[in-house]
Amino acid sequence: MENKKNDSGNDYKYIRISYNLTEDTPVHPDLAKITITPKNQIKEGDSYNTSVITAENHSGTHVDAPAHFLKNGRSIFTYDPNELTFKKPLIVDCPKKPDELIHEEDLSPTLKHYNVDNLDFDCILIRTGFGKYHDTDTLKYLTKNPGISPEAVFYLRSNLPKLACLAIDTVSMSRYGRMEEMIRVHQTAFSANDGLGKPLLFVEDLDIESIPTAGSLEEVMVIPWQVGGIDSAPCTVLVKIKSE
Numbered sequence: 001m002e003n004k005k006n007d008s009g010n011d012y013k014y015i016r017i018s019y020n021l022t023e024d025t026p027v028h029p030d031l032a033k034i035t036i037t038p039k040n041q042i043k044e045g046d047s048y049n050t051s052v053i054t055a056e057n058h059s060g061t062h063v064d065a066p067a068h069f070l071k072n073g074r075s076i077f078t079y080d081p082n083e084l085t086f087k088k089p090l091i092v093d094c095p096k097k098p099d100e101l102i103h104e105e106d107l108s109p110t111l112k113h114y115n116v117d118n119l120d121f122d123c124i125l126i127r128t129g130f131g132k133y134h135d136t137d138t139l140k141y142l143t144k145n146p147g148i149s150p151e152a153v154f155y156l157r158s159n160l161p162k163l164a165c166l167a168i169d170t171v172s173m174s175r176y177g178r179m180e181e182m183i184r185v186h187q188t189a190f191s192a193n194d195g196l197g198k199p200l201l202f203v204e205d206l207d208i209e210s211i212p213t214a215g216s217l218e219e220v221m222v223i224p225w226q227v228g229g230i231d232s233a234p235c236t237v238l239v240k241i242k243s244e
């Protein structure tokens with residue numbers, strides 16, 4: 001495919017970093033399995049093909065909005081596309097073992113490469129390397145995932161005033177089976193707080209192994225299913241990267 005030229009004349013292309021939703025999509029053990037049931041089928045003599053899809057709204061690659069954990073938090077369907085397009089993203093490599101926590105110290109060395117005045121990132125993508133288990137070891141992927149600590153979320157919000165989205169290559173932003181930690185991680189991200197910029201969105205279950213280098217990422221677009229009334233939604237995520 002031919003690459004397009006961006007404003008500065010460099011070649012760039014878009015890639016998709018969300019997974020396909022299938023009946024085999026690993027979903028959090030507390031969620032219902034995805035079903036995709038053919039209804040009308042040409043091969044059965046019908047005039048056209050249709051299918052019925054059932055999925056909980058936190059299935060597959062999806063975006064968590066504040067209403068997921070907060071009574072008065074915003075729901076994803078109220079977000080404008082401009083609030084879901086991130087022009088200053090940063091990928092942070094943070095290799096983690098199963099069930100490990102992501103601490104401030106794992107994130108700060110990357111941020112320290114940048115001048116304080118340049119800390120205007122609006123989207124941080126954490127690459128733990130756990131995405132390699134998405135298709136190869138589903139149980140491990142679902143129940144042994146690394147997760148961020150509430151303190152590390154607070155650190156990011158405190159140091160990145162423009163931060164609006166935190167994304168990760170694990171099934172959840174928080175570790176499996178730890179209810180209190182999970183609540184604190186999400187509430188720390190989603191709560192309105194005078195000193196901290198806008199409440200974050202979480203994008204979970206991303207396929208980011210293929211983003212070649214840290215410096216190549218130019219834009220992230222999160223495109224949720226437009227379903228009225230729900231807190232969060234499965235989404236397509238596109239990134240614009242510089243071609244090599």
Ligand SMILES: [Zn+2]
Nearest residue numbers: 058064204232
């Ligand atoms: Zn979720």
